[in-house]
Amino acid sequence: xxxxSCCNQQKVKRGLWSPEEDEKLVNYxxxxxxxxxxxxxxxxxxxxxxxxxxxRWINYLRxxxxxxxxxxxxxxxxxxxHAVVGNRWAHIASxxxxxxxxxxxxxxxxxxxxxxxxxxxxxxxxxSNSSIQNHMPTLMQAGFMTASINQLQPYREINCYNSMLPSxxxxxxxxSANGDGSVVGNQNYEPLQGLPPLPSAEGSNGCxxxxxxxxxxxxxxxxxxxxxEGDTSGASQECxxxxxxxxxxxxxxxxxxxxxxxxxxSVCVVPQASTNDASFASFPFTL
DNA sequence: AATCGATCCAACCGCGAGTAA
DNA sequence: CTTACTCGCGGTTGGATCGAT
Numbered sequence: 001x002x003x004x005s006c007c008n009q010q011k012v013k014r015g016l017w018s019p020e021e022d023e024k025l026v027n028y029x030x031x032x033x034x035x036x037x038x039x040x041x042x043x044x045x046x047x048x049x050x051x052x053x054x055x056r057w058i059n060y061l062r063x064x065x066x067x068x069x070x071x072x073x074x075x076x077x078x079x080x081x082h083a084v085v086g087n088r089w090a091h092i093a094s095x096x097x098x099x100x101x102x103x104x105x106x107x108x109x110x111x112x113x114x115x116x117x118x119x120x121x122x123x124x125x126x127x128s129n130s131s132i133q134n135h136m137p138t139l140m141q142a143g144f145m146t147a148s149i150n151q152l153q154p155y156r157e158i159n160c161y162n163s164m165l166p167s168x169x170x171x172x173x174x175x176s177a178n179g180d181g182s183v184v185g186n187q188n189y190e191p192l193q194g195l196p197p198l199p200s201a202e203g204s205n206g207c208x209x210x211x212x213x214x215x216x217x218x219x220x221x222x223x224x225x226x227x228x229e230g231d232t233s234g235a236s237q238e239c240x241x242x243x244x245x246x247x248x249x250x251x252x253x254x255x256x257x258x259x260x261x262x263x264x265x266s267v268c269v270v271p272q273a274s275t276n277d278a279s280f281a282s283f284p285f286t287l
Numbered sequence: 288a289a290t291c292g293a294t295c296c297a298a299c300c301g302c303g304a305g306t307a308a
Numbered sequence: 309c310t311t312a313c314t315c316g317c318g319g320t321t322g323g324a325t326c327g328a329t
Contacts (some may be wrong), residue, residue, distance in 0.1 A: 014298080014299075015297095015298075015299095015323090016297070016298075016323085016324095017297090017298090035299075036314080036315095037314075037315070038313085038314065038315090048313080051299090051300095051314090051315080051316095052299080054315080054316085055297085055298065055299085056297090056298085058316095059297070059298085060297075087318065087319090088317090088318085089318065090316075090317060090318085090319075090325090101316095101317075101318080102295080102296080102297075102298085102318095103297095105318075105319085106295070106296050106297085107295095107296095109319095110294070110295065110296090288323105289329100290329085291327100291328090292327095292328090292329105293325100293326080293327080293328095293329075294313085294324105294325085294326075294327095295323105295324085295325075295326090296322100296323095296324090296325100297321105297322100297323090297324100298320100298321085298322090298323100299319105299320080299322095300318105300319085300320075300321090300327090301317105301318095301319090301320100302316105302317085302318090302319105303315105303316095304314105304315090304316085305313105305314085305315085305316100305319100306312100306313085306314085306315105307311105307312090307313085307314105308310105308311085308312085308313100308319105
């Protein structure tokens, strides 16, 4: 495509920066500052566009930049922040002094590739929900954290595999009786402490529509997951909006989550870092 | 040593927001 | 109100590097 508007009137160099260009930019910025990036190339004697200068300075040349591998603490912080704000890299970077949004984004994308790209596995034909339970080790071996929902009915029907789940794994059900999505607990039916109430569920604002015997599972870094496969109520397949759930999700991190839908006799996988419906739907496992 | 696929990451692109004229 | 322009952001690309064979 075309160049930036700020580059149209001049012949600009592109590609990697040379040490000489870096030196010119650093010398100019350190003595004059950068009030207007579009003026920087001309005044600094660079055949670059202002946008390129800005990017080079912010991502590489500024003195407070921190390079090298991310520490464990930084990694945790990135994961936690991503669970809250999603792909708002600049926001995440603002919490990590010396790190750039670009660096964090690159790190995250490569991390994602390592963590979530897995091949589908063959699952056995279930005769009952317990048969799924029998094969949980297989799923675990394949690298998935697993959970199972006996029936997608109100929360009292939750049937999970307690020993295989972290105690903090949040599962919350949409209560069709009162249109309230406020029931939150872990697989032991214990309410999770210190969590704010779920956002109100209103179909018009991206939250799950009232009246659906739906289920929402908070996946790993996902903000939301759609309601269950096989829902024939005709109601919305809308999800809780990620931003609405961000406070609730907080700093939790989970591995892939298996959801067993008895109605459709299928298992769906909520992949790590799934961030939308499409991603959810792209991992169906029909038995 | 050579080859080649995988991975990394610096840089580019397009878009939206803000703002001045 | 409209237009033009700049800045900043997130998504994407492609060259450089790494590692396995």
